[in-house]
Amino acid sequence: MLHRRKPGGRRHAPLGRDAAGVYSPAPIMTVESVSSLRSLRTQTLVGVVSLGHGATHWAVATFFLLLPAMRRDLGLSYTQAGLLAAGYYVGSMISNLPSGVVVDLTGRRIRYQLLSLLLGSAALASLGATSSFAALWVSLVLLGASNMLWHPAAISYLSIHLPRNRGYSMAIHSLGAHLGDAAGPLVAGWLLLSMSWQRAAQINALMGVICAAVIVLVCGRDDARSAPKRHERADYWKGLALLLKSRAQWSFFLMSGFRTMTQAGLLTFLPLFLANELHMSPVLMGVAMMVLQLGGMVATPAAGVLSDRIGRRPIVMAGMFSTTVIVVAMTFITNHAVYVACISVLGFFLYAMRPVIQAWQVDRSPPEHLAAITSALFTVQAVLSALAPLVGGFLADRFGLISVFYFLAASVLAGNVLCFLVPKTEHGD
Helix, strand or coil: CCCCCCCCCCCCCCCEECCCCCEECCCCCCCCCCCCCCCHHHHHHHHHHHHHHHHHHHHHHHHHHHHHHHHHHHCCCHHHHHHHHHHHHHHHHHHHHHHHHHHHHHCCHHHHHHHHHHHHHHHHHHHCCCCCHHHHHHHHHHHHHHHHHHHHHHHHHHHHHCCCCHHHHHHHHHHHHHHHHHHHHHHHHHHHCCCCHHHHHHHHCHHHHHHHHHHHHHHCCCCCCCCCCHHHHHHHHHHHHHHHHCHHHHHHHHHHHHHHHHHHHHHHHHHHHHHHCCCCCHHHHHHHHHHHHHHHHHHHHHHHHHHHHHCCHHHHHHHHHHHHHHHHHHCCCCCHHHHHHHHHHHHHHHHHHHHHHHHHHHHCCCHHHHHHHHHHHHHHHHHHHHHHHHHHHHHHHHHCCHHHHHHHHHHHHHHHHHHCCCCCCCCCC
16 A cells, blocks of 8 residues: 655554454554644534534434324324334435445545535425325435435544544534434424424424535535545455455444444434323423433543543443443333433433444544445444334334333343454554
8 A cells, every 4th residue: 555645744554454354453544644633623624524413413303302293193103103213214224335435436525414414404394394104204214314424424534634533533523413412302392382393393404504504614515535546446345345244343333233223212212201101291301302412412522532542442331331221220210300310321321432433433444445334334223223113113012112121221232242242453442
């Protein structure tokens, strides 16, 4: 591999894979000049991209908060409500791997971030324009596709700009997601006090358009660096095939997927539990879903920075074990104040893992395949996440909503077991 020297930069160590196809990161791994963490320009880019990430989560969180009202007005069963939520994850599966490959081969990271935001806004707005179950399901497929299109473009963009501080950049990126996940339901709950869920969906859809405009102003409309040349593309496909055949990669994908399955199940059934079992008002439901994200907002920056220092694995394992315990404990709580407090603690541990897992994945991936491997990771997450509302809906209709939480606790426990199988890497231990 040829090494390129940027002005003021250092020559980077070569990259390699072992016999199993596992990427072995060098002490310094990047294909671009190393940006300074203290640079105002760098911090602005990270902040704006993270804000866009928040807008994608704002749209998704809005749907989940509106789901109880949609179920009531449309007369849906829990299974049908779960099927609607599954449509979102189907869209994720469809868009994931192709989008990552396209980002790798074109290098158009900003362009695909903008497409993600605008498509997500259109999909959320379309929810408020129909009452047909089939049309709603198609809108949710598009919403899922737009949300997953964001990650390969944004994560590879940030990891290239901050190769030495990936835990930090992924933490700020996740912090943006928490802001969207917290504010979206709160605004939607407030809007439901005075208008229909259809109108609330259309108003909240404006956030993606606003953030797309901000990204254009700050980052420009395109970023075509690091795309492989035409003669390099055969090597690109061979390397990607080798990575995707690796058992080590799949143990990592599945570990992350079970964590995301738990998250998906909680986002789907926690609002239904709050509305139908604890009989909370829409505003209090919005507050409860907000504190879930506030717990994550507190945890993610510290977890990301700490993982840059002590490694990824200890933080992921601690987060998964704690999440298992808290989800089981929630099945015994009926007091509203205590339950909301427990949700906050759950968010702290559940979401602390997310940026650390993403940084760990980047550590394990060669830079020329960053977007595609990110897409593969999110594809596995989407497949398992799609099962959560379907299995959860089946369990809720037959055994009650409480049974869903035992299922989710078991899924995150399975992720913790798989964490032991992930091979050691430089930053993973």
